[in-house]
Every structure is written in C-alpha cells, then in structure tokens.
Amino acid sequence: MEKETARIEAFSDGVFAIAITLLILEIKVPPAGTADLATQLIKQWPSYVSFVISFAFIGIMWINHHRLFTQIRRSDNTLMLLNLLLLLGVCVVPYPTAVLAQHLSGPDQRPAAVLYQGTYFAIAIFFNLLWGYARKRGMVEKTSESALRISVQYGVGPFSYLVCLLLVWISIPASLLLNVVLAVFYALPPQHATTVVKGKAKAFES
Amino acid sequence: MEKETARIEAFSDGVFAIAITLLILEIKVPPAGTADLATQLIKQWPSYVSFVISFAFIGIMWINHHRLFTQIRRSDNTLMLLNLLLLLGVCVVPYPTAVLAQHLSGPDQRPAAVLYQGTYFAIAIFFNLLWGYARKRGMVEKTSESALRISVQYGVGPFSYLVCLLLVWISIPASLLLNVVLAVFYALPPQHATTVVKGKAKAFES
Amino acid sequence: MEKETARIEAFSDGVFAIAITLLILEIKVPPAGTADLATQLIKQWPSYVSFVISFAFIGIMWINHHRLFTQIRRSDNTLMLLNLLLLLGVCVVPYPTAVLAQHLSGPDQRPAAVLYQGTYFAIAIFFNLLWGYARKRGMVEKTSESALRISVQYGVGPFSYLVCLLLVWISIPASLLLNVVLAVFYALPPQHATTVVKGKAKAFES
Amino acid sequence: MEKETARIEAFSDGVFAIAITLLILEIKVPPAGTADLATQLIKQWPSYVSFVISFAFIGIMWINHHRLFTQIRRSDNTLMLLNLLLLLGVCVVPYPTAVLAQHLSGPDQRPAAVLYQGTYFAIAIFFNLLWGYARKRGMVEKTSESALRISVQYGVGPFSYLVCLLLVWISIPASLLLNVVLAVFYALPPQHATTVVKGKAKAFES
Numbered sequence: 001m002e003k004e005t006a007r008i009e010a011f012s013d014g015v016f017a018i019a020i021t022l023l024i025l026e027i028k029v030p031p032a033g034t035a036d037l038a039t040q041l042i043k044q045w046p047s048y049v050s051f052v053i054s055f056a057f058i059g060i061m062w063i064n065h066h067r068l069f070t071q072i073r074r075s076d077n078t079l080m081l082l083n084l085l086l087l088l089g090v091c092v093v094p095y096p097t098a099v100l101a102q103h104l105s106g107p108d109q110r111p112a113a114v115l116y117q118g119t120y121f122a123i124a125i126f127f128n129l130l131w132g133y134a135r136k137r138g139m140v141e142k143t144s145e146s147a148l149r150i151s152v153q154y155g156v157g158p159f160s161y162l163v164c165l166l167l168v169w170i171s172i173p174a175s176l177l178l179n180v181v182l183a184v185f186y187a188l189p190p191q192h193a194t195t196v197v198k199g200k201a202k203a204f205e206s
Numbered sequence: 207m208e209k210e211t212a213r214i215e216a217f218s219d220g221v222f223a224i225a226i227t228l229l230i231l232e233i234k235v236p237p238a239g240t241a242d243l244a245t246q247l248i249k250q251w252p253s254y255v256s257f258v259i260s261f262a263f264i265g266i267m268w269i270n271h272h273r274l275f276t277q278i279r280r281s282d283n284t285l286m287l288l289n290l291l292l293l294l295g296v297c298v299v300p301y302p303t304a305v306l307a308q309h310l311s312g313p314d315q316r317p318a319a320v321l322y323q324g325t326y327f328a329i330a331i332f333f334n335l336l337w338g339y340a341r342k343r344g345m346v347e348k349t350s351e352s353a354l355r356i357s358v359q360y361g362v363g364p365f366s367y368l369v370c371l372l373l374v375w376i377s378i379p380a381s382l383l384l385n386v387v388l389a390v391f392y393a394l395p396p397q398h399a400t401t402v403v404k405g406k407a408k409a410f411e412s
Numbered sequence: 413m414e415k416e417t418a419r420i421e422a423f424s425d426g427v428f429a430i431a432i433t434l435l436i437l438e439i440k441v442p443p444a445g446t447a448d449l450a451t452q453l454i455k456q457w458p459s460y461v462s463f464v465i466s467f468a469f470i471g472i473m474w475i476n477h478h479r480l481f482t483q484i485r486r487s488d489n490t491l492m493l494l495n496l497l498l499l500l501g502v503c504v505v506p507y508p509t510a511v512l513a514q515h516l517s518g519p520d521q522r523p524a525a526v527l528y529q530g531t532y533f534a535i536a537i538f539f540n541l542l543w544g545y546a547r548k549r550g551m552v553e554k555t556s557e558s559a560l561r562i563s564v565q566y567g568v569g570p571f572s573y574l575v576c577l578l579l580v581w582i583s584i585p586a587s588l589l590l591n592v593v594l595a596v597f598y599a600l601p602p603q604h605a606t607t608v609v610k611g612k613a614k615a616f617e618s
Numbered sequence: 619m620e621k622e623t624a625r626i627e628a629f630s631d632g633v634f635a636i637a638i639t640l641l642i643l644e645i646k647v648p649p650a651g652t653a654d655l656a657t658q659l660i661k662q663w664p665s666y667v668s669f670v671i672s673f674a675f676i677g678i679m680w681i682n683h684h685r686l687f688t689q690i691r692r693s694d695n696t697l698m699l700l701n702l703l704l705l706l707g708v709c710v711v712p713y714p715t716a717v718l719a720q721h722l723s724g725p726d727q728r729p730a731a732v733l734y735q736g737t738y739f740a741i742a743i744f745f746n747l748l749w750g751y752a753r754k755r756g757m758v759e760k761t762s763e764s765a766l767r768i769s770v771q772y773g774v775g776p777f778s779y780l781v782c783l784l785l786v787w788i789s790i791p792a793s794l795l796l797n798v799v800l801a802v803f804y805a806l807p808p809q810h811a812t813t814v815v816k817g818k819a820k821a822f823e824s
Contacts, residue, residue: 018224037721041717081265282601300436308441
C-alpha cells in the first residue's frame with residue numbers, strides 16, 4: 001500500500017513542478033528595435049508581479065500537499081480521484097492569474113478578480129474534500145497532533161476564501177490583500193498556523 | 207528487476223503529468239479593451255468544457271496505468287515498447303480534444319468526432335496489448351483476483367469504444383455521451399466495474 | 413552512492429518525459445470555417461509522421477538510457493556532465509525533426525536532412541562517451557555479459573550514423589531509411605542486437 | 619524525515635528538468651519558401667549559442683542542487699520555502715537569456731546584460747541562503763569535509779557574480795566571459811573548486 005501513495009505523490013509532484021515552470025512562458029521578450037529596452041523591461045512589471053504571485057501560490061500549495069501526504073498512509077480509488085480534482089485546481093491557476101494581470105488596471109477588474117478569487121475558493125474546498133475523506137476512512141492517525149492541526153488550518157480555508165471572493169464587490173485591493181495574507185498563513189507550518197487561528201478565536205470571544 | 211518497473215512508472219508518471227498540465231496552455235486570455243470581460247469569459251465555455259474533459263480522461267488513464275503496474279511485477283524490452291505505445295496515445299489526446307472543441311458547433315462535427323473517438327478506440331487497444339503481454343509472459347500473478355477483474359474491465363474496452371466510434375454516423379451526442387459513461391466506468395475500481403459488466407451480461411441473457 | 417545514480421535517473425526521466433510530451437504542441441488544430449475539416453486533417457499527414465518518428469526516437473533513446481543505468485552502479489561529477497551532454501542531444505531532437513518535416517517535400521531537403529542526421533550522429537557519440545567513461549572508471553562490472561553486449565551495440569553507433577549522414581549527398585530516402593533501420597536496431601534488447609552485429613561481421617568476412 | 623528530503627528533491631528535479639527542456643521551444647523553425655534553408659539555419663546561430671549556454675547553466679545548477687542535498691539530511695518548512703526561492707531563480711533563467719540573445723548585437727546590450735547578470739547574482743544569494751540555513755539548523759554534518767568545501771565554493775558566489783554585474787558598465791564581453799569562467803568553476807566538484815579558491819587567496823597574499 002505504501003507504494004500506492006508514493007506514486008500519487010510522484011504524479012502530483014510532476015503536475016506541481018510543470019505548472020510552476022510553465023509560468024515563465026507567459027513573460028514575452030520585448031522585441032528588438034522598437035524602443036529603449038530598459039524602459040520596456042520596466043513597463044512589464046505587472047507580468048513580473050503576476051509571475052511571482054503565481055509562483056508563490058503554486059509553491060505554497062505544493063508544500064501543503066506535501067504536508068497532507070506525510071500524514072496520509074493509505075490510498076484508494078476515491079482518494080486518487082479527489083487528488084485529481086485538487087490537481088485540476090492547481091493546473092488552472094495560471095489562467096485566472098494571467099486574466100487578472102491583464103485586466104487589473106483596466107475597466108474590467110471586477111470580473112477578473114471574481115474569476116481569480118473563485119478559483120482559490122474552489123481549491124480550498126478541494127483541499128478539505130481530500131483531507132476530510134482521508135480522515136473519515138482512517139487513512140490518517142486521528143489522534144496525531146499534526147493531523148489535528150492540519151484539520152484546524154484547512155477548516156478555516158473555504159470560509160476565508162469566500163470572504164475574499166465577497167470582498168471583491170466592496171474593495172478589490174482589500175480582497176487581494178486578504179488573499180496574500182492567507183497565502184502567508186498557509187506557508188506557515190500547522191503548529192504556528194493553529195496558534196494564529198486560536199488567537200483570532202479568542203479575539204472574537206472577547 | 208523491481209527497479210526496472212519503478213523507472214517505467216516514473217517515466218510514465220512524468221508523461222501523464224506533463225500531458226495533463228499542458229492542457230491549460232490551450233485556453234487563451236481574452237485581450238484587454240475589446241469587449242466586456244465577463245461576457246468574453248462566458249463565451250469561452252467550450253474551452254473550459256474541453257479542458258475539464260481532457261483533464262478527466264488523462265487523469266483516469268493515469269489511475270488505470272497505476273492499477274496495471276501495481277499488478278505487473280517484472281518488465282522486459284517488449285513491455286517497455288508497448289508502454290511507449292500507450293504513452294503515445296496519452297500524449298496525442300490533447301490534439302483530437304482541441305479539434306473537437308473547435309468544430310463541435312460547426313458543420314465539420316463528424317470528422318472531428320471520428321478523430322476523437324478513433325483516438326480512444328486506439329488507446330483501448332493499446333491498454334489491452336500491454337496487459338495481455340504482461341499476463342502472457344507471467345509478469346502478473348494469473349490467479350490474483352484483482353488481475354482477473356482488470357482483464358474483464360479492459361477486455362470490454364476496445365469493443366465499447368468501437369461502438370462509440372460507429373455511433374458517430376448515427377448520432378454524435380449519443381456517441382459522446384457513451385464516451386463519458388465509459389470514462390466513469392474506468393474511473394471505478396475493478397471490483398465495482400466487473401459487477402457492472404456481469405450485470406450487463408445477465409441483462410443480455412434474460 | 414546508490415542514491416546519486418537514482419537522482420540522475422530521475423532527472424533524466426523528467427527530461428525524456430517532457431521532450432517526448434512537448435512534441436504534440438507542434439501539431440496545430442486546423443482553424444474552423446476555412447475548408448473541409450476531413451481534407452485539412454488528411455493534408456497534415458507530414459506533421460503526424462514527424463510526430464510519430466520523433467516520439468519513437470526519444471522513446472527508444474529513453475529505453476537505451478535506462479539500459480545503461482541498470483549497469484552503471486556509481487556516479488561522479490564527470491558522469492553527471494556527460495549525462496547532461498546526452499540530455500542536451502535529446503532536448504534538441506524536436507528541432508531538426510520539425511525542420512525536416514517542413515522542408516522534406518521542398519527544394520531545401522538536403523540541408524534539412526544534414527541537420528537531422530548530424531544530430532543523430534552527435535547523440536551516438538554522446539552515448540559512447542557516457543558509456544566509455546563509466547566503463548573506464550569501473551562504474552560497470554566489466555565482465556558482465558550485458559555490459560559487453562551494450563559495448564558492441566553502442567560501438568557501431570557513431571559509424572552507422574556517420575554513414576547515414578554521408579548518404580544524404582547520395583540519396584536522401586536511403587539515408588532516412590537507414591535511420592529507421594537503426595532505430596529498430598536500438599529498440600532491440602542488446603542480446604539480439606549483438607547477434608545482428610555478429611551476423612553482419614560474418615557476412616563481411618565471407 | 620528522510621522521506622521529506624526525498625520529495626523536495628523529486629519536486630526540484632521536476633522543475634529543473636522542465637526548465638531545461640522548455641529552452642528548445644524558443645528556437646523557431648525557419649519558414650519554408652522564404653530563402654535558402656542552409657543560410658537561414660546558419661543565421662540563427664545566436665539562438666543556438668543562447669540555447670547551449672542556458673542549458674549548461676541550468677544543468678550545472680542542477681548538479682549543485684544535487685550536491686547540496688546529498689549533504690542535507692533533514693528538512694523543515696523554512697528550508698522548503700528557501701528551496702522554492704532558489705527554484706524561482708532557476709525558472710526565471712530562460713527569460714533573461716532570451717532577452718540577452720535578442721539584444722546582444724543591438725544598441726540595448728547594456729540593460730540586457732544587467733538583467734542577465736543580476737539574475738545570476740540573485741541566484742548565487744539564494745544558494746547561500748539555503749545552504750546557510752541548513753548548516754545553522756544542524757541539517758548538515760558541520761565537520762564533514764564535503765560540507766566545508768561546499769561552504770567555501772558557495773561563499774565566493776555572491777561576490778563573484780556582483781563583480782560580473784558591475785563589469786557590465788566597464789566591458790560587456792569581459793563580464794560575460796567571467797560568467798562562463800564561473801560556470802566552469804561551479805561545474806567542478808567542490809574538492810577541486812576549493813583548491814582553486816585557496817590558490818587565488820595565496821595569489822592575493824603574495
């Protein structure tokens with residue numbers, strides 16, 4: 001059974017590695033002889049920002065996937081399908097990022113931001129479906145401290161990204177800022193992240 | 207010998223992972239300043255549908271490849287060549303899918319559907335060649351319950367996809383629908399799938 | 413030390429898998445509404461032929477690389493650099509293939525064929541450099557029957573591909589035919605291939 | 619814990635393998651029927667040179683990454699993030715190389731060279747951040763001879779690439795030449811490289 005999880009991880013690693021490397025193909029080389037190269041390179045800053053953000057997001061999703069599978073010990077057909085669903089989300093990321101990069105400064109920033117935040121909302125749900133299934137089927141040691149922390153950290157994901165999505169109609173910059181904050185939150189190891197969640201919970205209570 | 211199968215699987219995983227990730231490159235970002243972005247994004251729905259279908263097919267083929275190789279214990283030169291033939295089929299998939307996506311609503315839907323269903327018919331044959339060879343050469347435990355189930359599930363493949371292909375001349379929607387049904391059938395684990403096959407066999411008898 | 417070879421193989425597998433999968437990107441979907449789709453698809457046959465040939469070549473090179481590394485037990489810095497040189501050859505293959513596919517029926521078939529056969533000549537040399545180094549440094553069991561067979565099969569490579577290259581100035585079809593024959597020869601397991609070599613040697617003697 | 623490093627290496631190998639293989643996509647096939655093919659192929663030499671240089675650089679970075687991880691025994695969240703930062707640098711390489719290739723012979727060679735050398739300067743810093751962190755956290759056996767040699771070889775990296783970057787304002791050919799010398803230096807195994815460093819130190823002293 002060990003071998004099965006190993007091959008799921010290998011396949012997923014491949015998908016993550018390719019998705020993250022394809023991002024550079026979007027940045028086009030300024031053509032020779034049109035204008036001053038330095039100026040042209042500087043004018044391309046939205047492409048660079050968009051590249052770095054997508055890179056960070058896919059990288060952080062890889063770290064999270066990695067964390068899940070250090071806890072998951074067995075695999076079955078449904079787990080493979082749920083993992084595929086998650087990978088579908090990962091593969092899609094470059095598209096809404098490119099749409100956002102191209103339309104952020106124009107009149108169509110709202111639909112672009114909805115597409116972008118909607119994608120993250122869906123991925124947060126897919127992460128929870130995978131993790132919830134693995135826990136329910138006893139593929140994870142339920143009493144493990146790390147597993148509990150992952151459950152807390154992931155449990156708040158869909159709600160947080162829904163807030164991101166709804167914020168688009170109030171303030172697009174605020175919505176994107178919250179998205180970056182959430183990325184940092186998921187880059188943290190679960191033990192720190194749960195401390196943040198508990199701190200917030202206390203703040204709500206008081 | 208164990209090591210040889212491991213490297214075939216690693217190489218195949220790479221090919222599957224890349225083929226599935228390259229699919230997103232086909233969806234183009236709507237250019238800024240031409241029309242309302244939301245409308246443009248919605249008008250691109252055939253690209254999304256085509257992306258999801260191809261993703262699901264390649265993903266399900268990966269799961270099936272994975273299943274085969276949990277049963278196959280040894281490898282030789284011919285097995286590697288037959289595996290390459292199967293991977294050729296996998297790598298080709300994005301092309302007929304793109305052709306179908308672009309021509310499904312136009313006057314040329316028949317040749318597009320023939321190309322599409324013909325590809326799946328060929329892949330079904332390649333899967334059976336690989337599996338049949340591995341069984342004949344004793345690379346699989348013949349008495350294993352799982353191996354027998356795989357044989358039943360795969361055995362019906364070429365015939366079913368031939369029906370898909372021939373249906374194109376009668377009804378293209380019916381042909382595509384049967385294709386989706388077959389995808390679900392191959393996403394099922396072999397034990398459930400064989401139950402379906404036996405159920406159908408009984409229905410025919412009565 | 414075992415681990416080092418494992419990672420070289422993993423990296424090489426990645427490069428082979430990507431090179432072989434990128435080939436499909438070269439086949440373009442015929443645009444809708446220009447002409448009868450079936451006719452257009454049939455007219456694209458040179459692209460299909462070129463795709464299948466490149467796929468077979470890269471696949472067969474992967475099998476050969478795999479064979480080498482089942483014999484190579486250790487690794488060092490120079491071996492890694494020689495392996496990189498070989499991978500450079502593999503990565504380049506799609507380019508001369510595309511050039512040949514586009515110019516085979518035109519007036520420029522000679523330079524296209526020179527580029528194509530020259531690439532294979534270089535790769536045959538790179539394979540021998542890697543193998544020769546590994547043998548010289550005792551990374552391979554010299555007395556092993558399989559290792560000896562690989563030495564014979566690879567030893568004839570550079571000479572054979574040089575013949576292919578020179579044939580371009582006499583007859584391009586003959587040159588390409590010899591290339592396909594050589595591909596089949598390298599797809600054979602070393603024990604059969606050496607029999608072929610010995611057979612030819614005898615034929616020369618008599 | 620072993621398993622964690624294994625998956626970081628697998629993911630990194632994937633990224634390196636894809637980045638190195640995507641390079642060929644930049645070389646375009648000369649269109650049929652415009653001019654003599656042989657002339658056109660020869661005129662594309664800057665693309666070939668740029669391809670070989672990028673290939674060598676990414677390949678040498680892979681060898682160096684490989685060396686680091688034969689020394690690193692454990693992993694944590696920060697190490698994964700620092701490794702991602704390094705991979706970001708690797709993924710970016712094709713872009714400044716393409717910019718340099720297109721502008722090296724034109725009036726904009728200075729900004730192109732700054733972008734190019736700046737990228738290598740950043741990557742040299744990222745390598746040291748990763749290695750420094752792993753050493754500080756005791757993930758590497760500090761007394762190991764190999765680890766000490768890596769520290770010396772990498773320690774001189776940021777300074778050397780800063781010299782490369784600053785040389786751009788004095789002489790672009792000299793700057794690029796130093797870059798190639800540094801690539802050869804990092805292609806050497808650490809024991810030879812440290813001898814070079816010590817030799818230079820002595821030369822300075824005398």
